[in-house]
Amino acid sequence: MTIPTTPLTDTITVFVRELRPVLRDPFTVVFSLVQPLVFLALFAPLLPEGLSGESTLQWFVPGIIVMSCLFATMSTGANLLFEIQLGSHERMLVSPLRRSSLIVGRALKEIVPVLAQTVIILAATIPFGFRPHVVGALGGLLIISVFSVGVGALSYALALVSKDRHWLFWGVQQTVLFPLVLLAGIMLPVEGGPGWLRTMSLLNPLTYVVNAERALFNGVWDTSVVAWGALSAVVTAVLGLWVGIVTMRRAH
Amino acid sequence: MNETMIHASALTKHFTTRKRTVEAVRGIDLNVEAGEMVAILGPNGAGKSTTLRMLTTLLLPTSGTAQVAGADIRTQPRQVRSRIGYVGQGTGSGYNQRGRDELISQGRAYGMSTDQARRRAEELIASLDLSNVADRRSSSLSGGQKRRLDIALGLMHTPPLLFLDEPSTGLDPQNRANLHEHIRELRSRHDTTIVFTTHYLDEADQLAERVVVIDHGTIIADDTPERLKAEYAGDRITLTFDRADDAKRAFGHLMARAESARGTHDGVRVVLEVDGGSRLAPALLRELEEADLPVAAVEIARPTLDDVFLNLTGRSLRDAAASEPAATQEVPA
Numbered sequence: 109m110t111i112p113t114t115p116l117t118d119t120i121t122v123f124v125r126e127l128r129p130v131l132r133d134p135f136t137v138v139f140s141l142v143q144p145l146v147f148l149a150l151f152a153p154l155l156p157e158g159l160s161g162e163s164t165l166q167w168f169v170p171g172i173i174v175m176s177c178l179f180a181t182m183s184t185g186a187n188l189l190f191e192i193q194l195g196s197h198e199r200m201l202v203s204p205l206r207r208s209s210l211i212v213g214r215a216l217k218e219i220v221p222v223l224a225q226t227v228i229i230l231a232a233t234i235p236f237g238f239r240p241h242v243v244g245a246l247g248g249l250l251i252i253s254v255f256s257v258g259v260g261a262l263s264y265a266l267a268l269v270s271k272d273r274h275w276l277f278w279g280v281q282q283t284v285l286f287p288l289v290l291l292a293g294i295m296l297p298v299e300g301g302p303g304w305l306r307t308m309s310l311l312n313p314l315t316y317v318v319n320a321e322r323a324l325f326n327g328v329w330d331t332s333v334v335a336w337g338a339l340s341a342v343v344t345a346v347l348g349l350w351v352g353i354v355t356m357r358r359a360h
Numbered sequence: 361m362n363e364t365m366i367h368a369s370a371l372t373k374h375f376t377t378r379k380r381t382v383e384a385v386r387g388i389d390l391n392v393e394a395g396e397m398v399a400i401l402g403p404n405g406a407g408k409s410t411t412l413r414m415l416t417t418l419l420l421p422t423s424g425t426a427q428v429a430g431a432d433i434r435t436q437p438r439q440v441r442s443r444i445g446y447v448g449q450g451t452g453s454g455y456n457q458r459g460r461d462e463l464i465s466q467g468r469a470y471g472m473s474t475d476q477a478r479r480r481a482e483e484l485i486a487s488l489d490l491s492n493v494a495d496r497r498s499s500s501l502s503g504g505q506k507r508r509l510d511i512a513l514g515l516m517h518t519p520p521l522l523f524l525d526e527p528s529t530g531l532d533p534q535n536r537a538n539l540h541e542h543i544r545e546l547r548s549r550h551d552t553t554i555v556f557t558t559h560y561l562d563e564a565d566q567l568a569e570r571v572v573v574i575d576h577g578t579i580i581a582d583d584t585p586e587r588l589k590a591e592y593a594g595d596r597i598t599l600t601f602d603r604a605d606d607a608k609r610a611f612g613h614l615m616a617r618a619e620s621a622r623g624t625h626d627g628v629r630v631v632l633e634v635d636g637g638s639r640l641a642p643a644l645l646r647e648l649e650e651a652d653l654p655v656a657a658v659e660i661a662r663p664t665l666d667d668v669f670l671n672l673t674g675r676s677l678r679d680a681a682a683s684e685p686a687a688t689q690e691v692p693a
Contacts, residue, residue, distance in 0.1 A: 110472050110476075110517070111471050112471060113469070113470075113471045117468075117471075118469070121465060121468040124465065124468075125454075125457070125462075128458075128461050128465075129454075129456040129457060132458065132461075133456075187456070190455055190456075191454055191455070194450050194451045194454075194455055195448050195449065195450015195452055196450070196451060196452055196453055196454040196455070196462075198418065198448045199446065199448055199450075199452040199453075199466075199513060200469070201418060202416050202417065202418060202441055202444070202446040202448070203441060203466065203469040203470065204438050204441045204442040204469060204470060204471075205469045206438075
């Protein structure tokens with residue numbers, strides 16, 4: 109009367125379970141958007157016109173899209189942290205769901221809120237003059253989705269390692285978040301910075317994603333920039349999922 | 361219908377924390393046949409939960425083996441998982457999830473179709489009185505409602521074997537009685553084999569047909585509650601005197617009698633543990649009266665499992681938890 113489960117059906121089960129609260133309570137998506145929108149409203153007007161040769165909004169908005177994606181996916185492990193602490197994660201560990209699917213299904217779900225957030229940011233900025241290139245933007249969304257899966261998986265891995273130590277999870281998360289954002293040149297271009305800072309920026313995988321997003325949203329077909337962004341996203345996803353799966357299998 | 365549900369031999373678990381090794385479970389042998397209702401009783405830190413975690417594949421044993429529902433916990437953990445139900449100490453439903461959604465996801469995890477899962481969820485929602493709250497977020501439910509939802513989750517795939525880890529901890533008496541009723545019904549209607557841990561004596565006494573007493577990681581007794589009490593504890597006669605001096609003399613007098621095997625003396629009170637207490641008491645009172653040691657009050661109590669535990673370990677189950685090392689209460693991932 110029951111059909112044998114497969115890694116795919118397990119992943120779908122986990123994906124659907126994770127997605128339901130988002131669909132039932134769409135407002136939760138807006139919540140992690142507050143900070144990026146604050147930067148958009150209160151920081152963007154401070155930027156001098158003609159940064160990196162483009163209009164301020166054309167330069168700033170793609171970075172803010174990446175930022176909002178990063179904020180949401182890096183903190184997504186907090187849900188798992190609660191589930192570990194309260195008991196529902198344990199219940200799922202005793203079910204026949206595969207350990208790998210518990211991570212992959214969760215990480216894939218990250219794509220949905222990230223896309224929803226991007227749509228909201230676009231809706232908020234287009235009336236103020238932001239003009240995304242449609243085909244480029246679709247490519248940009250693809251790269252961002254892949255990147256989110258990797259960051260989400262890493263956040264879940266961090267939650268598994270933290271267990272009941274919330275301070276560890278949030279400590280690492282906060283310590284990593286802003287250096288990544290600043291070194292990727294999301295707030296201000298790093299080109300004018302000192303050499304050591306530019307070198308660190310080159311070591312930051314987020315830098316390549318941001319550069320690719322800027323090119324794509326503006327319809328600038330710079331193959332090498334886009335390829336580096338896509339590569340960075342794919343490497344992040346593969347690495348994140350691998351770390352996540354290993355951590356999940358080892359976590360008990 | 362007489363298959364073995366659990367066959368564990370020499371199950372052992374050691375935890376190492378900060379260079380200190382804690383032997384949480386030291387070689388447990390346990391056989392549970394289909395249809396049994398077994399309580400694993402012991403103080404906090406005795407190794408009950410660790411044993412349950414090994415049997416449910418949440419923890420790998422340090423040594424020893426176990427077959428659970430026909431599969432090996434080491435080599436076939438997924439088969440074990442698909443055949444057992446588990447209700448843990450925590451809340452089974454996700455805090456941001458609705459009960460019905462969780463039940464359907466649970467059904468899908470066990471390979472049910474969405475339709476099957478939906479129908480089964482509906483059945484359980486009705487039979488566990490969850491109709492009013494099944495579409496609310498789990499975090500907004502009361503303790504009793506959450507617990508009933510946990511049980512529904514554990515029963516989604518109609519497992520032949522159900523484990524419950526301290527199912528009534530944190531419930532008020534009314535909810536606890538309600539929970540017991542549901543567990544009994546499972547047993548009588550569906551012939552589910554049930555294994556639960558508890559540190560509540562009355563729970564083990566009232567609910568289980570077999571009590572496995574665990575202390576310091578080993579099984580120290582294993583029988584029906586009635587036989588455990590008959591074997592390890594007698595009736596308790598408490599005699600209270602007006603003067604401590606009388607009590608002392610009465611104690612000496614009573615200890616000389618053959619029937620009163622065990623007794624203690626404290627202030628104005630003498631406590632005797634005897635067989636057939638209600639028959640013996642009138643004779644004792646007469647004797648003491650004749651010896652000019654008038655008894656001010658007398659109380660006769662039937663033995664409890666606490667007396668059994670006390671006689672087996674020298675400690676009361678109520679106090680035993682405090683003397684346990686905290687490290688044995690291990691937190692799983």
